[in-house]
Amino acid sequence: MPNNTEEAVNASPTDVPCLEKLDSPTGSPPQTASLSNLMDLENCVANLSLAHEIVVNDDFCFKPRSPPKDSLEGRVTEVVHRAFWDTLQEQLSSTPPNYSHALTLLQEVKTMLQSLLLPSHVRLRSQLDEVLDPALIQQEADHGALDLHRLAGYLVSTMASLCAPVRDPEIAALRGLGDPVQLLREIFRILGLMKSDMVNFTVHSLRPHLLQQAVQYERAKFQQILDKQPASLDNTVAWLQAVAQKEASDAETPSTQSRGPLSPATVLNRAYMSLLHWDAQDQNYPETVLMDRARLDALGQRQGALVLEAAVLLLASASCGGAVLALPGLVGKLKQTVAALLEGSHTSESDLRRALLGIGDQVLVQVNEALGARGGRPLPQRSGDVLRRQISELWRHNNPIRTIAGERVQAYLQATLEGGPAKSALEPPATLGPLRAELLQLGTSLGRLVHFNRSVYGPFYAPVLRSLLLPPGEAEAEAEAEAVAGDDSR
Template structure:
C-alpha cells in the first residue's frame, strides 16, 4: 500500500517523466529533533491514510495537477512544454539525437514493470527482451533504432494490462504518428494506469484492512504518543467537559434515566454527541477523533438541516391540518422545496434568515396548491401571516419548535449509540416521522464512526475516564469503554 509521501511524489502531471533525481543538498546531517519530527509526520500520514481507506468506502487516489489557470499551473505547463519541445528538436536533428528518448524508454520500462503482477512471468520476460536497454543503445550507435516499433510494443502491452475504463485512451495511442506526441501520451496514460492499479490494490486489500485496522491505528497512535506525549491533551479536556455535562444532566434525560454513578459509556456517548455541534472556531478538537472531523462536521451540518426541515413541516402541519398532509405527493413536493431552500444556509445567520423568509412564501404557495387540489377553502390571512412569521423565526437557536425537534433528534441519536451498531434503531418520535429515512441513515453513519473510534481508542480513553469518574482511593477500575 503506497504511503502519502510516495503519492505526493506523483502529484506532478504524468506527462513529464522523472529524468533526473536531484542530489540532497550538502551540509550537516539532520538533527535528532528534525529526524523525530519526520518520523512523527510519517506516523501521522500512514495513520491518516489507513483510516481513510477503512472508513471511506469510496476512497480512491486521483491523479493531481495544479489548476491550469493558477500560477503553479502556468509555470508547470511552460516547463513541461519546454521539455517536450527540446525532445522534438533532438529527434528532428540530422542525424537524430536519441539520448533523452532512450532515457524515456527506460522509464517506460520501469513503469510497465510496476504494473505487472507476479503471475505475468511471460510478459515480464518479453518486456525485458524488447526493451533491452543495452541493445537499444547499440541500435542508437548504429543508427538502427526503430522508435515506432518499440512504441507499438509498449502500446500493445498497455492494452493487455489496462483496466476497461482506459481501453479508449490506449486505443487512441495507435493513431498517433508524431513520436514526441506519442511518448507524451504514453506517459500520461501510464500515469492513469498506475493510479488504477493502486485503487485496485486498495479495493482488494480493504477486507483484510478491516480486520486489522483497529490494531494498526492503535499501534500507530501509540507511536505518536510516545514521540509527542501531549497528544491526548485536547481529548482529556473533551472528556472532562462531557463528564461535567453528564453529571448535570436533568433526570428526564435518556442517558440519566435510572442511573447511579456516572458510567464511562454515558460520558463517551455525550462526548461524541458534542462533536456534532462543535464550534468551528474552537481549535481544541480531540486528537483521537481528528481524522473524522470533516465527516462529523458534515453530519452535524446535515443534522441541523434536518432539524430545520422537521420544524418547518411540524409548523405547517399544525396550521394546515393533517388532511392536506395526507394528499398524495404533497409532503414530497413540500420537502423538496424546503430542502432546496435550506441547503447550505445553516452556516451563517444572515443567510439562514434570508432562506427562511423565502421558505415561508414557498410553503404558503405549496399549501395553497394543495388546498386548491382538495377543493378546500384557502388558509385564512391571519393563519398565513402566523405560519410565515413562525417559519421566519426558526433562525433562532432557542425557538420553541426548533428546540423541541433538536432535543428529540439528539435523544434518538443517543438511543442509537446506547443500542450499539448491532441493535435495531429506536422508534422515532412522531414529529420526526417525515424525515425518518434521512435521520436513520445519518444515525447509522454516525454510529459507525463512533463504534470504530471507541474500538481503536478505548485503551487511551480508559485511564482518562478512570481519573474523571473515580476519585483517588476509590475502586481503580472503570467499565470497558470500547
C-alpha cells in the same frame, strides 16, 4: 501505513496503553525535540491518518498529484514539462533525428509498464524485455533504423491488455495519434493514471484485511505518538472533563436526580454528541477524533439541516392540518425543496434567514398546488402569512419549534449510540416519521464512526473517565469503565 500486514500486527500494543505520562507535572519544562524525533512523529501521524482514511472512507482512492496551475509549483512544473517535450520535438525533427530523449523516455515507459505486471505475467514481462531492450533500441537508433511508431503501437497494445475498462476510451484515442511526440506524451500520462488504478485496486482488495488489523494498528501508532509527544492527549482529557462536569451539574437538578450515578458510557456518548456542535473557532479539538473532524462536522451540519426540515414540516402540519400533508407526494416535494434551499446556509446567519424566507414562499406554493390538484381551495391569506412568518423565525436558535425538533433529533441520535453497533438500527419516533430514511442514514453513519473510535481509543479513555467519575475502590464501576474501552460486548 505499514509496509505489510505482519508489521501492523507486530506493532500492536497491549490492550491497556501506557498513560503514565498524563500524570506528569504541568509545570515541567518542555523537552527539546530532536530533528529525528520530529520526523518520526510526523511519519507516525502520516501513517495513522492514511490507514484511518482507508478504513473509514468507503470512497477512498489515490489520485495522481497535480499541483494547482496558478501556484508556483504548478507554473514551474508546467515550464519544465513543456521544455522537455519541446526538446524532444526538436530532436526528432532534426536531420538526422536525435533519439537521446526518446530512448530515456522509452525506458521510463518500460519501467512503468513493468510496475503494472503481476507475477503471473511471465510471458508479457519477457516480451517487454525483448522489445524494449535498451541495447537493441540504441543500436537501431545509431543505424537510423529506429521505428518509434512501431514501438508506440506495441506500447499501446500492451497498455490495452493491462488497463482497467474505464481507460479503454483513452487507449482507443491513442491509436489515432500520428505525431510521435504527442503520442508518447499521452502514453506517459495514461500510464500514470493506470498506476493509480492499480494502487486503488490493490487497496480495495486489501481493505477487508486492513479492517481486521485497523484497531490494533491505529492504537499502536497513537501510542507511539503519545510516547514521543506526551501532551498528545491533553485536549482529549479536557474534552471529557468538560462533558463530565456538565453532566454532573445537570444530574443535580431536581428533574434528573432519579437517574442514578453518572456512568462512563453516558459521558462518552454525550462527549461524542458534543462534537456535532463543536465551535469552528475552537482549536482544542480532541486528538483522538481529530482525523474524523471533517466527517463529524458534516454530520453536524446534516443534523442541523434535518432539525430545520423537521421544524418546517411541524409548522406546515400545524397550519394546514395532517390531511394536507397526507396528500400524495407533498411531503416528498417539501423535503426536497427545504433541503435544496438550506444547502450552504449553515455558513452564516444571514444566509439562513434568506433561505428560510424562500422556504416559506415555496412551502405555500406547493401546499396550494397540492390542494388545487385535489379540487381543494388554497390556504386563506392570513393562514399563509402566519405560516410564512413562523418559518422565517426558525433562524433563531431558541425558537420553540426548532428547539422541540432539535431535542427529538438529538434524543434519537443519543439513543442510537446507547443502543450500540450489535443492535439493529433504531427506528425514529413517529413525530419524525417523514424524515425516517434521512435519520436512519445519519444515525448509522454516526454510529459507525463512534464505534470504531471507541474500539481504537477506548483504552485511552478508560483511565481518564475513571479518574473523573469513579471513587477509588469501586471494582464494579471500574470494570464498567474498562468495558467502554472495547465496546465489543454491546
